[in-house]
Amino acid sequence: MSPDDKPDNLINAEGLRVDGRRPDELRPVEMKVGVLKQADGSASIRQGNTYILAAVYGPRELHPRHLTLNDRAYLRVVYRMATFSVPDRKRPAPSRREREISMVIANALEPALFLEEFPRAVVDVFIQVIQADGGTRCASINAASLALADAGIPMRTLVPSVAVGKAQGTLLLDLGDAEDKYGEGDIPLATLPPQDDITLLQQDGHFTKEELLEAIEMGVTACKYMHELQKEALKQAYAKRRPADDAEVDDEDDDDYEDDLETDLGESDLEEE
Numbered sequence: 086m087s088p089d090d091k092p093d094n095l096i097n098a099e100g101l102r103v104d105g106r107r108p109d110e111l112r113p114v115e116m117k118v119g120v121l122k123q124a125d126g127s128a129s130i131r132q133g134n135t136y137i138l139a140a141v142y143g144p145r146e147l148h149p150r151h152l153t154l155n156d157r158a159y160l161r162v163v164y165r166m167a168t169f170s171v172p173d174r175k176r177p178a179p180s181r182r183e184r185e186i187s188m189v190i191a192n193a194l195e196p197a198l199f200l201e202e203f204p205r206a207v208v209d210v211f212i213q214v215i216q217a218d219g220g221t222r223c224a225s226i227n228a229a230s231l232a233l234a235d236a237g238i239p240m241r242t243l244v245p246s247v248a249v250g251k252a253q254g255t256l257l258l259d260l261g262d263a264e265d266k267y268g269e270g271d272i273p274l275a276t277l278p279p280q281d282d283i284t285l286l287q288q289d290g291h292f293t294k295e296e297l298l299e300a301i302e303m304g305v306t307a308c309k310y311m312h313e314l315q316k317e318a319l320k321q322a323y324a325k326r327r328p329a330d331d332a333e334v335d336d337e338d339d340d341d342y343e344d345d346l347e348t349d350l351g352e353s354d355l356e357e358e
């Protein structure tokens with residue numbers, strides 16, 4: 086979005102947002118499970134114009150071996166934006182922002198997983214942002230947790246996620262790109278239903294204590310709804326699935342995955358971790 090696209094107001098006289106939503110209204114959400122044939126588990130999410138794919142492999146042998154955890158599997162999350170996903174061409178090299186978001190997503194998902202059942206292994210989660218229009222870290226968590234379930238990774242729960250922001254002093258659910266860029270703040274959060282333990286809580290911008298508490302309540306309520314959508318997406322995928330789809334596939338390409346992983350992660354990721 087160029088500065089020329091900056092809207093005069095993020096909320097109009099009727100109290101509606103630039104895309105016509107009410108302050109507490111989510112964008113249209115569409116989640117699909119099992120969208121990629123090669124991955125052990127996969128999912129896609131469209132949330133407004135944000136469009137993301139998540140692919141999961143594993144549990145499988147971990148390379149490089151020095152990353153091995155003796156008491157649990159290593160949850161390796163790689164969040165990347167396609168070069169064409171944003172208005173300015175995104176440089177292909179992994180950015181600091183992408184590395185930070187990869188870590189934040191891993192931290193949000195990890196408490197939901199029984200990683201201790203797979204010591205020394207790795208569960209790989211590859212997230213590709215195809216189109217970014219705000220809220221990509223939250224949408225990524227929604228899709229990644231569905232892809233993990235689709236891969237059969239033992240989980241306590243799916244992990245729903247949504248952001249709450251603020252513009253013109255009003256709290257707004259599920260920010261679009263303009264609201265993210267020109268609004269007053271952004272609080273992405275993720276929860277573990279049914280207790281709604283919070284596994285992601287970040288804050289960008291200034292919120293009063295009252296606003297923060299109200300934003301969290303708004304986000305937790307929206308996560309409950311997201312969770313229902315996630316369960317529905319899983320049910321639909323399994324209703325469609327025929328027994329033949331679960332047949333063993335030849336995995337002779339596994340070695341190639343390992344060779345390519347270094348490229349996907351960026352060499353420096355491997356050195357740093």
Ligand code: CDP
Pocket residue numbers: 086171172175182217218219220221222223262265271273
């Ligand atoms: O996507 P999310 O809100 O989780 O993360 P952000 O870092 O707050 O980015 C907000 C939005 O800015 C993204 O969703 C994209 O729409 C946009 N963005 C962009 O246009 N170019 C980038 N290189 C990174 C983000």
